[in-house]
Amino acid sequence: MLVVRPAKPADLPGLERLAGSATPRLTNLPVHRDRLEERITRSQRALAREIDFPGDESYVFVLEDLERGEVVGTATIRAQAGAQEAYYTYRQETLIHASQQLNVRREVQTLSLSHEVSEASLLCALSLDARYKGTSAESLLRRARLMFIAQYPERFAEILAVAFPGYLDADGESPFWNSVGRHFFVRGYQDINHLAGVRSKSFIAEVMPQFPLYLSLLTPPARAAIGREHPDHEVALGEMLAEGFVRSRHVDIFDAGPVIKAERERLETFRRSTWHPVRIRPAAALPDAEPAMIANQKLDGFRCVVARYALSPTGQLMLSPEHAALLGVEEGRAVLAAPLALSAGEDVFDEGEL
Amino acid sequence: MRIRPIARGDLDGLQQLAQETGVGFTSLPDNREFLASKIESAALAFEERTPVDDRLYFFVLEDEESGELAGCCAIEGQVGREVPFYHYRLGTLAHSSVQLDLHRTIDTLFLSSDHTGDAEVASLYLRPEYRGGQRNGALLSKARWLFMAQFRDRFPDKVLAEMRGVFDENGISPFWKCLGSHFFPMDFNEADRLTGMGQKSFIGELMPKFPIYTTFLPEDARACIGQVHEHTRPALEMLKKEGLRWEGYVDIFDGGPTVEAYIDDVRAVRLSTLCQVEVTANLETSERPSWLAATTGMADFRAAWVGRGPNADGTLALTEEEARRLNVGAGDSLRILET
Numbered sequence: 050m051l052v053v054r055p056a057k058p059a060d061l062p063g064l065e066r067l068a069g070s071a072t073p074r075l076t077n078l079p080v081h082r083d084r085l086e087e088r089i090t091r092s093q094r095a096l097a098r099e100i101d102f103p104g105d106e107s108y109v110f111v112l113e114d115l116e117r118g119e120v121v122g123t124a125t126i127r128a129q130a131g132a133q134e135a136y137y138t139y140r141q142e143t144l145i146h147a148s149q150q151l152n153v154r155r156e157v158q159t160l161s162l163s164h165e166v167s168e169a170s171l172l173c174a175l176s177l178d179a180r181y182k183g184t185s186a187e188s189l190l191r192r193a194r195l196m197f198i199a200q201y202p203e204r205f206a207e208i209l210a211v212a213f214p215g216y217l218d219a220d221g222e223s224p225f226w227n228s229v230g231r232h233f234f235v236r237g238y239q240d241i242n243h244l245a246g247v248r249s250k251s252f253i254a255e256v257m258p259q260f261p262l263y264l265s266l267l268t269p270p271a272r273a274a275i276g277r278e279h280p281d282h283e284v285a286l287g288e289m290l291a292e293g294f295v296r297s298r299h300v301d302i303f304d305a306g307p308v309i310k311a312e313r314e315r316l317e318t319f320r321r322s323t324w325h326p327v328r329i330r331p332a333a334a335l336p337d338a339e340p341a342m343i344a345n346q347k348l349d350g351f352r353c354v355v356a357r358y359a360l361s362p363t364g365q366l367m368l369s370p371e372h373a374a375l376l377g378v379e380e381g382r383a384v385l386a387a388p389l390a391l392s393a394g395e396d397v398f399d400e401g402e403l
Numbered sequence: 404m405r406i407r408p409i410a411r412g413d414l415d416g417l418q419q420l421a422q423e424t425g426v427g428f429t430s431l432p433d434n435r436e437f438l439a440s441k442i443e444s445a446a447l448a449f450e451e452r453t454p455v456d457d458r459l460y461f462f463v464l465e466d467e468e469s470g471e472l473a474g475c476c477a478i479e480g481q482v483g484r485e486v487p488f489y490h491y492r493l494g495t496l497a498h499s500s501v502q503l504d505l506h507r508t509i510d511t512l513f514l515s516s517d518h519t520g521d522a523e524v525a526s527l528y529l530r531p532e533y534r535g536g537q538r539n540g541a542l543l544s545k546a547r548w549l550f551m552a553q554f555r556d557r558f559p560d561k562v563l564a565e566m567r568g569v570f571d572e573n574g575i576s577p578f579w580k581c582l583g584s585h586f587f588p589m590d591f592n593e594a595d596r597l598t599g600m601g602q603k604s605f606i607g608e609l610m611p612k613f614p615i616y617t618t619f620l621p622e623d624a625r626a627c628i629g630q631v632h633e634h635t636r637p638a639l640e641m642l643k644k645e646g647l648r649w650e651g652y653v654d655i656f657d658g659g660p661t662v663e664a665y666i667d668d669v670r671a672v673r674l675s676t677l678c679q680v681e682v683t684a685n686l687e688t689s690e691r692p693s694w695l696a697a698t699t700g701m702a703d704f705r706a707a708w709v710g711r712g713p714n715a716d717g718t719l720a721l722t723e724e725e726a727r728r729l730n731v732g733a734g735d736s737l738r739i740l741e742t
Contacts, residue, residue, distance in 0.1 A: 146586065148608040151597075153588050155609065232618040233498055234505065248502065256500045258509070263611055265585035266619040 050116065051186050052375055053193035053353040055096055056089045056109040056123065063111065063120025064089070067176040072281050073214050073221065074239065076303070077125060077174035079246025088125070095128070096349040100204050103170060105132035108197065110351075112177070112190045115375075121181055122190040125174035126198065128205055131167030137254035138163050138212075138299035138308055141275065142261070158264035160275075162257060166299055166308060169210040170198070175285075185340060185355050188288065188389055193353035195292070195318040196344040196385060200351075202313070209313050211294060213286050214279040215306025218270075225305035228271030233258060242303060254302055275305040291391040292316050318342070322387035325366035329380050332369035335359050340389040343368070345376040352376045358386055404473060404539055405728050406546040406697075406706040408449040409442055409461045416463070416472035417442065420528060429599040430477070430526045437600055448480070449702045455557045456481040456520070460550065462704075464529065464543050467728055474529035476543045478550065481559055483519030486603045489610065490515050490661055493617075493628060493651040510617040512628075514610055518652065521561040522551070522666065527638065538692055538708060541742070544641050546706035548671030549697035549738050555666070562666050564647060566639050567632040568659025578658035581624035586611055594656055610655065627658040635659070645670045675740040678719045682726045682733050687711060696721075696737045698729055705729045712741060 056064065064085045068078045079085070088109050095106035105128070112122030130136035140163035147154040172194055177187055198205045217223050223238040233256070234241055245253050264272055276296065278286045289309055290296075293316040299308035313319055341358035343366070345351065354375055359367040366386055368376070378384055409417065414435070421433040431438075445461035447453045458480035464473045482488040491512035499506040524547050533539045551558050570576050576583075579591045586609050587594050597605060617625050629649060631639050639662065646669050647662035654661065666672055677699070688710030696719065697706035707728050713719045719737055726732060 144612075146609045148605040150602060150605045150608070151588070153609070155586070155588060157586065157611070159613070228619075232616070233507070233509065234503070235507070244503070253500075253503070256498060256503065256505065258496075258498075258616055260511075260613045260616075262619070263585070263613070263615070266582075266615070 050371065050375060051112060051114055051189065053110050053112050053189055055349060055351055056092055056111045058089055060111050060120050061086055061089065064123055067123050071176035073217055073279055074242060075174055075176065076242050076246045076250055078176055079243060081247050084247055103128035103204055103206050110193060112186060121178035123174065123176055124190050124194055126194050127171040127173060130169050130171040130210060131164060134249060134251035135164040136167040137251055137302050138166050139302050140165065141298045141300065159261040160264065161261040162259060163299060166210050168206055169208040169310060170205040172209060172211045185389060189342060189353065189355050191285065192318055192342060195316060196342055196353050196387065197351055198313060199319050199322050200346055200385060207312055208310055210308055210310045211289055212301055212308045213282050213306045215301050215304030216274040216277040217279055223304040224270035225274040226303055228268040229262065230303055238303065257302060276300050276307045278307055292318060317391050318387045322385050324383045325364060325386055327373060327378050327380055327382050327384055328361055328365040328367050329370055329373045330367045335367055335369060341386045342389055343376065344385045345378055346383060347377065350377055355389060358388060404464060404542065404707065405467055406462050406464055406542060408704055409445050409463050411442055411446055413463060413472065414439055414442060420472060420475055423530060424528050428528060429595050432596055432599045451701065456484050462546065464539060473533040473539060474543050475526060476547060477526040478547050479523040479525055480557065481520050482523045483516055486601060487516055487607050488519055489606055489655050490518060490652040491655055492517065493653060512615040512617060514612060518563055520559055521563050522558045524562060524564045541641065542708060545671055545695055545742055546697060548645065548669055549675055549695065549706055549740060550704060551666055552672040552675045553697065553699055553738050554701060558666055560665055561663055563661050563663040564642050565654055565661045566659045567635040568654055568657030569627040569630045569632055576657040577623040578627040579656055581620050582615065583656050591656060629653050629660045631659055671740050671742065675738050677736050677738055678713045678717050680731050680733055680735045680737055681718045681720045682723060683720045686720055686722050693741055695740045695742055696729060698731060699736045699738060703730065713739065
């Protein structure tokens with residue numbers, strides 16, 4: 050059985066392993082024991098506190114395979130993308146250069162450093178053991194965070210954002226970095242990304258060129274990489290778009306990976322999640338039903354699993370004793386459930402800009 | 404040979420010059436109507452019937468024997484008053500972080516109108532058959548300093564000169580190709596032509612307003628920044644000798660340097676002196692002229708080489724031919740410069 054729960058200090062070796070196996074390596078999940086340990090500590094501190102509005106909290110979750118007794122995935126929510134420091138992105142902008150004299154009108158594309166996403170809550174640092182790719186475990190790990198946010202809305206922003214790793218070529222080189230950042234930092238992409246993870250990304254962003262960049266002056270491969278996700282994250286991006294996220298004008302400052310955003314109330318998991326009292330029935334006696342994410346309503350004891358969305362005629366959610374034990378709920382206690390399947394999403398670009 | 408203000412009767416001669424200069428000589432397009440208005444504007448300027456900040460002093464080099472025009476040059480009283488006057492200013496941004504062990508400087512091109520209100524020496528052209536030993540080029544270039552020295556109060560503090568940038572063997576400016584062409588929907592010559600006609604508003608409308616990090620430009624384009632066309636090198640050297648310096652401003656189209664100086668610091672302005680004319684027969688005349696003389700009137704301004712320097716008493720002896728050329732007689736004042 051698989052469960053998503055908050056990370057604890059004993060998960061450190063598992064987190065280290067997942068940080069090392071993430072493709073591509075993630076800024077938010079550096080292969081650095083001290084940093085990862087700090088993250089777990091911060092997460093535990095956030096869960097132990099009473100919090101009325103989002104701030105500098107990070108919530109680190111792990112996916113545990115109970116049969117294996119192993120941590121096989123991790124994912125994080127940063128309550129505010131740029132709480133203490135600014136969260137930097139490049140914002141794609143279009144300027145109109147029109148000349149009455151020549152009767153011409155040109156659209157000039159620029160990338161401007163922006164702090165606009167700083168206020169949003171950021172879903173980040175997701176890494177999953179390759180053996181679980183493409184299974185419901187992947188969706189569970191990714192979206193259990195939404196189940197958590199749905200229960201503790203005061204801890205998070207109205208706007209959620211996800212930054213996807215950007216396009217890298219077969220050699221692991223970022224064409225965008227090579228055309229932009231490298232000029233200023235004289236370092237390779239992997240190198241700077243690691244540094245950003247260990248130190249902080251905004252610390253590096255502060256030394257980025259502050260003026261907007263004209264797209265026409267970038268190399269064609271760099272331009273093609275803008276807003277394009279890493280090939281390994283195509284499916285993940287698709288799922289989040291189906292969830293209700295929309296592409297924004299923002300891209301990552303290092304690799305130009307897409308930043309997607311959503312008002313949380315518009316996400317399927319929020320709209321379709323429902324509270325149900327629990328009825329415990331033997332596993333064999335449960336009717337067949339579509340899979341759903343089921344979460345308990347405990348803060349530091351948060352648990353989210355995938356189980357069948359089997360409802361009794363009176364609206365009670367029927368759980369096996371094993372699942373009930375895992376969630377720590379007794380008969381009659383309420384759990385939050387949301388269907389695992391998403392209606393086909395459409396890939397829309399948010400012109401309205403959240 | 405002598406320099407004089409252009410006159411209303413010079414239209415045919417000027418158009419012939421315009422045809423010869425061809426593409427790349429921004430300020431002298433082959434457009435009769437435009438040239439006629441240029442002459443008219445210059446005539447009004449020399450008659451001091453227009454305000455000092457809106458004057459184009461346009462001179463011709465004339466072969467007084469044949470009446471043929473051999474070349475031209477001009478002084479713009481103040482640039483950027485009627486239409487904006489743009490440059491890129493080559494700047495440096497320090498890019499450094501102790502924690503990252505990073506210290507670099509990044510060159511940037513900032514759009515600027517810093518030269519608004521400065522005077523400009525421009526439009527110098529000498530027909531090929533008049534080039535060579537007689538220092539006609541120097542006469543065209545330097546007569547302007549005597550004019551500015553004489554009428555110093557009509558000019559602002561600073562003067563500049565825009566130098567032609569680098570073009571490859573196909574006549575393409577690498578700087579334009581890598582920068583301007585992304586923003587202007589036309590080729591270099593068309594952009595240059597419009598600029599020459601004074602129709603510059605499109606520049607402000609279509610130019611990139613944010614600074615350009617030169618590191619994004621290809622190597623050949625970067626190599627053009629502040630560099631002159633090889634044909635322009637002698638003209639640049641002449642201006643440098645007068646004390647004009649490149650301060651980092653470049654042309655927005657071809658990246659060529661703009662050199663500048665405070666007018667009071669220009670060598671020819673500092674060292675030129677006034678003296679009185681004596682007209683004498685049988686004077687020694689040096690082979691290679693080294694003294695430049697200019698009259699002190701504006702509308703009837705003349706400048707020419709003379710064969711000798713001043714006498715010990717400060718007077719300047721002229722041959723009758725020289726006096727005729729400058730249209731002066733005994734007792735008249737001349738501003739002279741050894742150069």
